[in-house]
Structure formats: C-alpha cells, structure tokens
Amino acid sequence: xxxxxxxxxxxxxxxxxxxxxxxxxxxxxxxxxxxxxxxxxxxxxxxxxxxxxxxxxxxxxxxxxxxxxxxxxxxxxxxxxxxxxxxxxxxxxxxxxxxxxxxxxxxxxxxxxxxxxxxxxxxxxxxxxx
Numbered sequence: 001x002x003x004x005x006x007x008x009x010x011x012x013x014x015x016x017x018x019x020x021x022x023x024x025x026x027x028x029x030x031x032x033x034x035x036x037x038x039x040x041x042x043x044x045x046x047x048x049x050x051x052x053x054x055x056x057x058x059x060x061x062x063x064x065x066x067x068x069x070x071x072x073x074x075x076x077x078x079x080x081x082x083x084x085x086x087x088x089x090x091x092x093x094x095x096x097x098x099x100x101x102x103x104x105x106x107x108x109x110x111x112x113x114x115x116x117x118x119x120x121x122x123x124x125x126x127x128x129x130x
Contacts (some may be wrong), residue, residue: 008074012103049075051112077101
C-alpha cells in the first residue's frame with residue numbers, strides 16, 4: 001500500500017545554513033535507502049509557507065489568499081510517498097524522516113493513498129454485500 005508522509009516543521013528564521021545542510025544530508029541518506037529498497041515513489045521539499053497561495057471557491061467565486069490557510073506553528077515542509085507492507089512499516093519509515101526541515105522540530109503525518117481507479121464517482125462508497 002502506498003502511504004504519504006507529510007512533514008510538518010516549524011519555520012525558524014534563525015536556523016543556520018549548516019543546520020539546514022545537516023537536515024538535507026539526512027534526507028539524502030533516507031532517499032538513497034528508500035530507493036535502494038524499492039519503496040520510494042516520490043519525495044519533494046516545499047518552499048517556505050510565505051510562498052504559498054490558498055485557493056477556495058465560495059458561491060462560484062474564486063478566492064485567492066497569500067500564505068497557508070491554517071494559522072499553526074508547524075507548516076507543511078515536504079512529503080514522501082512510500083510503498084509499505086502495512087502501517088507498522090510506514091511508522092518505522094516515518095520515525096526516520098527528519099522533521100526539522102524548516103529549522104525547528106516538527107512531526108510526520110502518515111496517510112494511506114486511495115486508489116483513484118477504485119473510486120465510484122466523486123465520493124468513495126463502501127462496497128455492500130449482495
């Protein structure tokens with residue numbers, strides 16, 4: 001099953017280049033390991049939240065806002081998509097993902113990816129016994 005690992009990190013402008021380089025080296029090592037084991041499907045860092053644009057549609061009108069929608073201490077910093085046997089394996093990989101991408105420690109959220117080919121229209125519907 002494919003899982004998305006969402007990395008949330010606190011943006012700390014006082015973080016040095018050397019500290020960020022150390023985090024980047026840890027990610028490079030993890031990317032090499034997941035690639036070698038054949039579980040890596042995708043991974044990318046994101047630019048700082050100040051570069052974000054949020055788009056909402058209300059009453060047919062497009063509303064565009066600078067920055068992230070949610071006001072939180074942690075911001076989405078990047079993601080991995082890995083192919084794991086189960087949630088236990090996903091948790092093991094999540095524990096290896098550095099979460100201080102933007103300077104201060106954060107956390108990793110794990111979400112299973114749904115198979116879009118199995119969705120029955122705009123809303124997923126559970127199968128029923130006949």
